[in-house]
Amino acid sequence: MPSPDLSTQWAGHQPGSRSYQRILIGLFFAGVATFAQLYSFQAILPEVSSALGTDAASTALTVSAVTLGISAAVIPWSSIADRIGRVPAMVISISAATVLGLAALSVDSLWPIVAFRLLEGCALGGVPAIAIAYLNEEVAPKAAAKASAIYVAGTSIGGLSGRIVSGPVTELTGSWKLGVLSVLVLCTVSAIIFVSLIPRSRGFVPYRLRSTTMLPDARLLAQLRRHLRNPATLVLFFTGFLLMGSFVAVYNYLGFRLTEPPYSLPQTVISLLFLAYLLGTLSSSLAGSFADRFGRLRVLLSSTLLMVLGALITLCASLWLILLGLLVFTAGFFAAHAIASGWVGAIATKGRAQAGSLYNLFYYGGSSLLGWVAGFALHRYGWPGVALLATVALLLCAAAVWFVLRDRPVDISGRSDARQ
Numbered sequence: 001m002p003s004p005d006l007s008t009q010w011a012g013h014q015p016g017s018r019s020y021q022r023i024l025i026g027l028f029f030a031g032v033a034t035f036a037q038l039y040s041f042q043a044i045l046p047e048v049s050s051a052l053g054t055d056a057a058s059t060a061l062t063v064s065a066v067t068l069g070i071s072a073a074v075i076p077w078s079s080i081a082d083r084i085g086r087v088p089a090m091v092i093s094i095s096a097a098t099v100l101g102l103a104a105l106s107v108d109s110l111w112p113i114v115a116f117r118l119l120e121g122c123a124l125g126g127v128p129a130i131a132i133a134y135l136n137e138e139v140a141p142k143a144a145a146k147a148s149a150i151y152v153a154g155t156s157i158g159g160l161s162g163r164i165v166s167g168p169v170t171e172l173t174g175s176w177k178l179g180v181l182s183v184l185v186l187c188t189v190s191a192i193i194f195v196s197l198i199p200r201s202r203g204f205v206p207y208r209l210r211s212t213t214m215l216p217d218a219r220l221l222a223q224l225r226r227h228l229r230n231p232a233t234l235v236l237f238f239t240g241f242l243l244m245g246s247f248v249a250v251y252n253y254l255g256f257r258l259t260e261p262p263y264s265l266p267q268t269v270i271s272l273l274f275l276a277y278l279l280g281t282l283s284s285s286l287a288g289s290f291a292d293r294f295g296r297l298r299v300l301l302s303s304t305l306l307m308v309l310g311a312l313i314t315l316c317a318s319l320w321l322i323l324l325g326l327l328v329f330t331a332g333f334f335a336a337h338a339i340a341s342g343w344v345g346a347i348a349t350k351g352r353a354q355a356g357s358l359y360n361l362f363y364y365g366g367s368s369l370l371g372w373v374a375g376f377a378l379h380r381y382g383w384p385g386v387a388l389l390a391t392v393a394l395l396l397c398a399a400a401v402w403f404v405l406r407d408r409p410v411d412i413s414g415r416s417d418a419r420q
Contacts, residue, residue, distance in 0.1 A: 030194040136342075242397040299335065
């Protein structure tokens, strides 16, 4: 049986306190360490393909394998965190991922690299599975939305770093392994900062599992079922699926459009499109402040509709308007994701780690499925097919959020809040 839930006796670290700042900075760097590794191969796939003598689709598995590993591992990691604690689990996660990332550089053929990348993804799954649960347990409820947004900002910086660090280093040195190694060095430094700063858990109450294994027991499976049966959390899982699926679809295939006439942009210039992530970092940080002022529902809907606007702008022929559309789309995505992921943890007062894991399972599932399906839309209808697929998915997301969450009377503190 679980121990009594005493977390309500802990008021949480207050905004402005030194411990609160350490949490924000520590989890920001945890996001960098995690997501830089995740995307370190994406910008250098052509170089990896040439070096290994493999086709593009097979080489892309070096990225897909990590995503698959994260999807498979988020729920087991939540079980581990319930037993050994949030902070120890995240420390083990980042440390193991770095070691496995180095192991992937020790081999010279594709399938061993893919295997190590799959294991690396399984290790990386610990941070996204646990971080939001940790925040909701350790930070004062009134600051939870903003704290979650800062963590998401760190993930955006990490995703950007993994792409723009490995590419130039690979081009400069002529070695894709040195490109990936440079990202791993960045991740190691970020992980050290995280471990040095993150405070020990005070709001976490460990579960006394009867089983001696780390595998989910009947109680944890019951928690998963409860989250999936709760319309509020289920619609947020669905939101993560559609947000990330639409985002990956646009970023996966916009480059194909811009390499063809009348644009004919070189690959180096196209890789700079990822700098739009910087705007996402800003928007995710602002989203938390806006949520405190206007309510989560309004900010989530506005951010999702901002993505729709950005996708539609990319249908224009002007290159400058396409880039503007991408910026608008990116800003909307990171703001919406920051609110949706943080709201899951706020609603799930019990089994928060499992709720966060389910959100990430749907989130990365959307990346895999819609990111793949959009390729068929591109092949048959060109860029308008991709943009319209993303638009339909996002409008469906906004409609689901509105109908399920518009009458929800509880804010992040558990009090009645008409703004929600």
